[in-house]
Each structure stands twice: as structure tokens, then as C-alpha cells.
Amino acid sequence: MEIIEIKNLIKKFPVGKGEFVALRGIDLNIGKGEFAGLIGPSGSGKSTLLNIIGSLDSPSDGTVNVLGKSVGALSTREAAQLRKSSLGFIFQSYNLLQVHTVYENVEFPLLLLKYDAEKRKKMVMDALEWVGLTDKVKSKPPQLSGGECQRVAIARAMVKRPSIVLADEPTANLDAKNSHNILQTMENLNKELKTTFLFATHDEKVINYLHRKIFLLDGKVEKDELIRSN
Amino acid sequence: MIRFLIKGLIRDKSRSRLPIIVVAIGVTLTVLMHAYITGFMGDTMEMNARFSYGHVKVMTKAYAADAEMNPNDLALLDVQKLVEDLNQQQPGMEWAPRIQFGGLVDAPDENGETKAQGPAMGIGLDLLSPNTKEIQRLDLNRSIIRGNLPQAPGEALLSENFSQKLGVNPGDDVTLIGSTMNGGMSIYNFTVSGTISFGVDIMDRGSIIVDIEDARMALDMQDGASVILGFLPDGFYDNHDAKQLAIQFNSQQNYDEDEFAPYMEALGQNSMMGTYVQLSEVWSVYISLVFIFAMSLVLWNAGLLGGLRRYGEVGVRLAMGEEKGHVYRSMIIESFFIGLAGSVVGTTFGLFFAWLIQVYGIDISGMMEGASLMMPTVIRTRITPVDFYLGFIPGLFSTVLGTALAGIGIYKRQTARLFKELEA
Numbered sequence: 001m002e003i004i005e006i007k008n009l010i011k012k013f014p015v016g017k018g019e020f021v022a023l024r025g026i027d028l029n030i031g032k033g034e035f036a037g038l039i040g041p042s043g044s045g046k047s048t049l050l051n052i053i054g055s056l057d058s059p060s061d062g063t064v065n066v067l068g069k070s071v072g073a074l075s076t077r078e079a080a081q082l083r084k085s086s087l088g089f090i091f092q093s094y095n096l097l098q099v100h101t102v103y104e105n106v107e108f109p110l111l112l113l114k115y116d117a118e119k120r121k122k123m124v125m126d127a128l129e130w131v132g133l134t135d136k137v138k139s140k141p142p143q144l145s146g147g148e149c150q151r152v153a154i155a156r157a158m159v160k161r162p163s164i165v166l167a168d169e170p171t172a173n174l175d176a177k178n179s180h181n182i183l184q185t186m187e188n189l190n191k192e193l194k195t196t197f198l199f200a201t202h203d204e205k206v207i208n209y210l211h212r213k214i215f216l217l218d219g220k221v222e223k224d225e226l227i228r229s230n
Numbered sequence: 231m232i233r234f235l236i237k238g239l240i241r242d243k244s245r246s247r248l249p250i251i252v253v254a255i256g257v258t259l260t261v262l263m264h265a266y267i268t269g270f271m272g273d274t275m276e277m278n279a280r281f282s283y284g285h286v287k288v289m290t291k292a293y294a295a296d297a298e299m300n301p302n303d304l305a306l307l308d309v310q311k312l313v314e315d316l317n318q319q320q321p322g323m324e325w326a327p328r329i330q331f332g333g334l335v336d337a338p339d340e341n342g343e344t345k346a347q348g349p350a351m352g353i354g355l356d357l358l359s360p361n362t363k364e365i366q367r368l369d370l371n372r373s374i375i376r377g378n379l380p381q382a383p384g385e386a387l388l389s390e391n392f393s394q395k396l397g398v399n400p401g402d403d404v405t406l407i408g409s410t411m412n413g414g415m416s417i418y419n420f421t422v423s424g425t426i427s428f429g430v431d432i433m434d435r436g437s438i439i440v441d442i443e444d445a446r447m448a449l450d451m452q453d454g455a456s457v458i459l460g461f462l463p464d465g466f467y468d469n470h471d472a473k474q475l476a477i478q479f480n481s482q483q484n485y486d487e488d489e490f491a492p493y494m495e496a497l498g499q500n501s502m503m504g505t506y507v508q509l510s511e512v513w514s515v516y517i518s519l520v521f522i523f524a525m526s527l528v529l530w531n532a533g534l535l536g537g538l539r540r541y542g543e544v545g546v547r548l549a550m551g552e553e554k555g556h557v558y559r560s561m562i563i564e565s566f567f568i569g570l571a572g573s574v575v576g577t578t579f580g581l582f583f584a585w586l587i588q589v590y591g592i593d594i595s596g597m598m599e600g601a602s603l604m605m606p607t608v609i610r611t612r613i614t615p616v617d618f619y620l621g622f623i624p625g626l627f628s629t630v631l632g633t634a635l636a637g638i639g640i641y642k643r644q645t646a647r648l649f650k651e652l653e654a
């Protein structure tokens with residue numbers, strides 16, 4: 001079953017008086033439970049594609065269906081709804097809320113979903129368990145290491161058990177040990193919860209974990225390698 | 231969600247402390263400024279009321295047309311009866327007949343020849359009847375420089391400067407040369423019982439203060455008065471009440487038949503004082519507007535800075551599926567609480583400082599020399615109920631407006647752009 005269907009996606013950015021074509025006709029399908037990555041040099045369009053899939057940006061042409069919804073046709077409200085219910089994001093620079101505790105950071109997506117306190121507590125503790133941070137609930141991001149911060153970010157992305165997690169260069173700020181640690185965590189979650197993971201990366205360590213490697217070059221899919229099916 | 235926002239607000243000092251301090255300072259100034267202006271303008275008005283205008287003033291219709299000239303030929307007669315009527319109609323108010331007159335004061339030497347002479351402004355008021363309120367009203371006891379208040383008919387007070395100019399001391403005799411009510415010349419002798427200084431320049435230049443019965447005698451005004459000053463029951467001028475009173479009183483008179491019928495004028499209807507009264511009423515609005523404007527600018531900038539710092543937070547919240555409108559609204563709500571906190575702190579401080587100045591006063595007599603309007607020489611604030619909420623208007627308005635303006639920048643941005651900035 002395909003949960004991301006992309007047909008002839010074109011993305012243009014206005015630059016000065018002209019425009020810059022960042023994605024030049026992408027065709028791509030991603031199925032439920034995949035552990036896939038967009039790989040390519042800087043400027044190849046990885047983040048742009050990830051943002052469109054995440055309904056943070058819209059296509060200039062072509063269609064992008066995420067969980068059966070056409071991203072280009074969504075209102076901002078509907079896009080927010082899609083992100084809230086079904087998508088998780090992990091960023092290169094963690095983007096945790098600095099003044100809030102680990103617990104509160106992970107709880108935030110559940111507040112948006114208006115879950116009741118008891119349910120939130122259970123889900124937050126589960127998520128922190130997955131990433132091994134149950135002893136840091138009361139800490140705040142400035143007191144954590146980079147690896148711990150990224151694990152909080154993973155817990156935050158996973159806590160609502162989204163269908164898809166989009167991770168843009170999640171290991172760029174981490175050393176090798178921490179990188180492997182969080183990749184293993186994500187791989188386990190992929191296996192246990194059947195969450196679809198889509199990475200954007202040029203980090204060898206990440207690439208080695210991927211079950212599917214989608215190579216981008218100049219806004220086009222250059223190569224699509226299935227390493228291992230799930 | 232609310233608790234989440236409040237936690238963020240309290241923990242993020244740059245989001246809460248700085249704006250609260252800015253708001254508190256602005257609100258303090260607003261409250262203080264308002265209490266000061268109320269106090270200063272109120273004192274000025276009360277002072278003018280006590281010396282010459284009353285809260286309301288009764289005179290003949292004819293006198294009213296030329297009141298600033300003290301036309302005593304048009305003065306009120308049958309004053310005792312009129313005061314009785316007024317007392318009956320307006321219980322609680324105080325009525326004070328006055329004679330205001332001009333003349334020459336002549337100081338003779340031992341031989342009765344003129345030693346020195348000078349023009350004087352005279353006031354005749356009730357100094358001698360046992361329960362007169364006039365002495366207290368003009369604070370005469372405290373204004374005495376040398377000698378005493380008049381104790382008997384034929385005694386007068388001179389302003390201290392004037393007595394020095396004339397070379398007159400308490401106990402000396404002076405002659406008042408003026409004109410009677412009927413236009414004849416009047417010459418009347420007084421013994422100077424004491425000298426006086428009000429600290430009000432125009433009163434201290436050349437005044438002679440006598441008992442109203444002496445003034446009546448001197449100016450041939452039996453049972454007459456230039457004006458009858460009326461003072462409202464709670465002692466403070468209230469423009470609305472005073473005007474109502476005047477309108478009501480005047481509607482009972484028939485001026486077509488009798489140009490000497492009594493006519494009542496409120497302080498705020500007076501050509502000199504009216505502008506002042508109006509000014510004092512709109513002042514609070516002006517101050518609030520100025521502070522709203524100035525503080526909004528400051529807080530807008532603070533809000534912009536805060537907003538820029540918070541791009542990351544906004545981006546993450548959007549990514550997690552919060553709607554833009556919700557993020558924007560929550561920032562506005564935050565700013566409302568900031569404004570509320572700042573206003574509470576600012577109002578507290580403002581009231582405290584205003585209270586200090588109300589109790590202790592600031593002496594500005596040095597700056598008041600040569601002033602032609604009667605103004606108090608000690609600045610005193612006056613705290614009125616308005617001061618308890620006035621500061622909240624600029625306090626809340628400016629924070630919310632500042633955030634709203636700053637927030638539009640974030641709001642208008644493409645979600646994806648926010649992300650670029652947040653990843654950078």
C-alpha cells in the first residue's frame with residue numbers, strides 16, 4: 001500500500017525576476033513501513049521534497065498524495081490537520097522548546113490533539129521509554145547533550161504514533177556513537193510500530209541503515225535502490 | 231495548552247521580564263502623570279475657586295457681563311435674604327458673600343500727609359462673625375506674616391510686599407480711597423492688624439483684605455455684595471454638578487424684566503477658568519493616548535525582537551500541526567497577560583509615588599514668580615478612582631498592539647520559509 005504517491009512533481013522558487021526549478025519532475029511512491037532516505041549532494045532538492053511531503057510547502061506542478069490527501073489542494077488548516085494527526089518531524093538542529101522540560105516538549109503534540117491528561121502521560125512515558133530518556137523527564141534542553149536532545153526530538157515526533165516520520169539530516173550535529181544510537185532507535189520503532197521513515201541525508205552512517213536509497217541529483221530521482229524489503 | 235503557554239511565559243525571562251518592566255514603567259508614569267495633573271489642575275481650580283470664582287458664583291446679570299472689571303455699581307443687594315434662600319434651596323452647600331473692589335491705599339505720616347500710596351485690589355469677606363468659614367477657606371491664619379487677623383471692625387490685612395512698599399507696620403493706619411456703589415468718592419480709614427502672604431504672586435502684589443461689613447460701609451453697599459461664592463458640599467469642584475446647579479438656578483429668574491436679578495455661573499462657565507476646566511477634563515485622555523502610542527512603539531520593537539527569537543518555536547509548533555491562527559492568537563493572549571502583569575505592577579508603583587507626592591508635596595514656589603493665574607506653589611498629586619484603572623488602558627493596549635504588529639510578520643510568512651529560517 002502506497003502512503004506517499006508523487007507524480008511529476010515540479011517545484012519552482014521565484015528568484016529575483018526569474019525562477020529557480022528545485023524539483024524537475026519527481027515520480028516516487030513510498031509504501032507503509034518503509035525505512036527510506038533521499039540521498040544527494042547539497043542543493044539537490046532533498047529538503048524541498050521533504051517539506052512538500054510534509055505539507056509545509058506546496059507543489060508548483062504535479063501531484064503529491066500523502067495518506068490519500070493531495071497536498072497541493074489542502075487549505076492551510078487542512079494541512080495543519082494532516083501534520084497534527086499523521087506526520088512527525090525530526091530536524092537537524094533538534095528545535096526543542098528551550099524553556100520547557102523534556103516531558104513538556106514530548107507532550108506538546110498531544111496537547112494539540114487535545115488528549116486528556118492521563119492518556120498524555122501514558123503516551124509521553126512510552127515515547128521516552130523508546131528513546132531511553134525516562135530519567136530525564138524534568139530536564140530542560142540546555143542541560144542535555146546533543147544526542148539526548150535528538151532522542152527527545154524523536155520521542156516528540158513518535159509520541160502520537162504518526163504514520164510517517166520525516167527526518168531532515170537528523171545526525172548532522174551528532175558524533176558517530178550518538179548517530180548509531182538514534183538510528184538504531186528509529187529502526188526499532190520502524191519495525192515495532194510500522195511507522196514509515198523518510199530521511200533526507202548525505203551522511204554515510206545514515207545511508208548504511210536505509211532499507212531503500214533514493215538518490216536525487218539536480219531535482220530529479222537519479223537512482224532508486226531497494227536494499228531490503230520489509 | 232494554556233498551562234503550557236503560561237509555563238513558557240514565566241520561564242522565558244526575555245519574553246516576560248523585559249516587557250513587564252517596560253509596561254510597568256510606562257504605566258507608572260501614566261498613573262503618576264494623571265494624579266499629578268488632577269492634583270495640580272484641581273488645586274489650581276480650587277485655589278481660584280476659593281479666592282474669587284467659587285465653584286459657582288452668584289451676581290447680578292448685569293454684573294456678570296463685566297465681572298472681571300468688578301463693576302460694584304451693578305452689585306447684588308438684599309444679600310442676607312438671598313443667602314437664606316440659597317441655603318434653603320441647596321442644603322449642604324456653603325455660600326460666601328464677597329465684595330471685590332479696587333482702590334488706592336494711602337499711608338499717612340504723623341501729620342496726616344501722604345507718605346506713600348499704591349493701587350490695591352481689595353477683598354471684603356466675612357472675617358468677624360463667630361462661625362465664619364472664610365478664614366479657613368483662604369487659610370488666612372497660616373498666611374499671616376506679621377501681626378494678627380482683624381479682631382474688630384475697622385481693621386485690615388495688607389499683603390506683606392505691599393506693606394513694605396508703603397512702609398506700613400501692623401498697628402499703623404492706612405486710608406482706602408475708592409468709589410462708592412453710586413459712583414461717589416469714598417475715603418475710609420483702616421488700622422493694619424497684620425500682613426499676609428499667600429505665595430500667590432498676583433495676590434501678593436497689592437491686596438487689602440477687610441471684613442465685609444467694613445467694605446459695605448466704605449463703599450456704601452448696605453447688605454450688598456459683588457458676588458456670592460458657592461462651594462459644593464464635598465469640597466471639590468465637579469463641573470457637571472456645578473453647571474446643572476447654575477442652569478437650574480438661572481431658569482427660575484426673569485432677566486428680561488430685571489437685569490439685577492441674580493445670575494449663577496459655574497467655574498467651568500467662566501471665560502478665564504472654563505478653558506482650564508475643559509483642559510483638566512481631556513488631559514487624562516491625552517496622556518493615555520501619548521503613552522499608548524509611545525509604549526506601543528517600544529513594545530512593538532520588543533515584540534519584533536522576541537518574535538524573531540521565537541521563529542524556531544513558531545516553526546516547530548506549525549510543523550507539529552498547530553494552526554497559524556492559533557499560534558498567533560496564543561501570542562496575543564500571552565501579550566495580554568504580560569500587559570496585565572505590567573499594568574498591575576505599574577499601577578501599584580504609580581499609586582505609591584502619587585501617594586507620596588499627595589502627602590508630602592513638592593515645593594515649586596521658586597518657579598511661580600510672576601504667574602498671572604493663581605497657581606499653587608506646592609505640587610500635590612491627587613489620587614482619584616480613575617488612577618486605579620487608567621494605566622491598564624495603555625498597559626494592555628500597547629502590549630497587545632505591539633505583539634499584533636510584530637506577529638503579522640510571522641503570520642504572513644510562508645510556513646516553509648519559517649522553516650528555512652529555523653534550520654539556518
Ligand SMILES: Nc1ncnc2c1ncn2[C@@H]1O[C@H](COP(=O)(O)OP(=O)(O)OP(=O)(O)O)[C@@H](O)[C@H]1O
Nearest residue numbers: 013014015020022041042043044045046047048049
Ligand atoms: N525558498 C527558496 N527560494 C529559492 N530557492 C530555494 C528555496 N528553497 C530552496 N531553494 C533552492 O532549491 C535548491 C534545493 O534546496 P534544498 O534545500 O532542497 O537542498 P538540499 O538537497 O536539502 O540541500 P542540503 O543538503 O544543503 O540541505 C537549492 O539550490 C536551493 O538554493
Ligand SMILES: [Mg+2]
Nearest residue numbers: 046047048200
Ligand atoms: Mg536540506
